[in-house]
Amino acid sequence: MKKILMAKVSSTILEACIGAKEGEKILIVTEPEKLLISESIATIAYQMKAEPIISIIVPRENDGQEPPQPIAEAMKSSDAFICVVGKSITHTHAVKNAIANGSRGIVMTQFSEDMMIHGGMQADFKQLKPICMSMAKALENGKEIRLTTPYGTDLSFSAEGRRGNALYCMVEKGEFSTAPTVEANVSPIEGTANGKIVADASVPYIGIGLLDEPIYLDVNNGRITSISGGRQAKILREDLEFKNDENVYNIAELGVGLNPSCRFIGLMLEDEGVYGSVHIGIGTNITLGGNVKAACHYDLIMTQPTIVVDGRTVLKDGEVVL
Structure with missing residues (x-):
């Protein structure tokens, strides 16, 4: 029954998100636990007279770990790819190289079967596109960006010369987007973040x-210098220490969630898309416009944020004010 109920979102992914065309080779990279979702997408792709290819990989040990080289090559040579995985392969050279080669991709990390029926994928992505693009443009090339929240966040950095990224779940050739999160983001200049x-x-990684x-x-000079709090803070701190990689502490991203259909459920791409939320990504930033490749990329999500870019308020207490 679930496979039937998932058909509607599978059609959205193929028609609205990647714009699948007859004869195109659609690579679906997945894991054994996500096979039902992948088969639902492949069924619709076949009905559309595209050529679906399901590649099952062993789940990565860490988020941000590269997929096997044959999969990376297949992504690069595909017309479009869809990643239905538990451990993220978004912030990898495999995705970056596939996009550079002209493929287009949708990343569905931590997607559950329930998310294929309810939640963020029910949004009108065409309607959200201009809002997302406007926010990305507002963040782009910001010489001084300041993020604050009522809970104590106060972070400033420069993104001068950095592009703004608009991810609204619809892609053209040479583009990728996460789904169902609709977000605008920018990667801070390395070494400039302080506060x-x-x-x-939410921190929708490593079981948190x-x-x-x-x-x-x-945060000092672009890197996290201390992590404190309770049980969950300890999990994050010990996980990063175990990575034995200084780059995991890099402030990699400021992202603004813009999907009114997303809700906080503890899963990555649903939580990150919640309208009016902000996440700070740490670790890898190579797919966002930066040059750091770390052992992971995690997002730290907060609510009621205010963002000021070069003196202009673009988000006020979680409401877009562009």
Whole structure:
């Protein structure tokens, strides 16, 4: 029954998100636990007279770990690819190279079967596109960007010369987007971020999910220098220490969630898309316009944020004011 109910969103992914065409080779990269979702998408692709290819990989040990080289090559040579995985392969050279070669991709990390029936994928992506693009343009090339929240976040950085990225779940040749999150983001210039981050909503990685209490992080010269809080803060701190990679502490991204159909459920691409939320990405930034490749990319999500770019308020207490 679930496969039937998932058909509507599968059609949205293929028709609205990647614009699949007859004869195109659509590569679906997946894991054993996500096979029902992948088969639903492949069924619709076949009905559209595209050529679906399902490639099952062993789940990556860490988010941000590269997929096997044959999969990376297949992504690069595909007309379009869809990643239906539990462990993220978004911030990888495989995705970056596939896009550079002209493929187009939709990334569905931590997608559940329920998300194929309810939630963020029910949004009108065409309607949200101009809002997302406007926010990305507002963040682009910001010489001084300041993020604050009522919970104690106060972070400033420069994104001068950096592009703004608009991810609205619809892609053309040479583009990728996450789904169902609709977000605008920018990658800070390495070494420029300073202040404090207080994540109060979610850290949808390594089993943390929805936060029981805030996680507090100090940032100096572009890197996290301390992490404090309760049980969940300890999980994050110990995981990053275990990576034994200084780049995991890099402030990699400021992202603004813009999907009114998303809700906080403890899963990555649903939580990050919640309208009016903001996430600070840490670690890898190579797919966002930066040059750091780390052992992971995690997002720290907060609510009621205010963003000021070069003196202009673009987000006020979680409401877009462009």
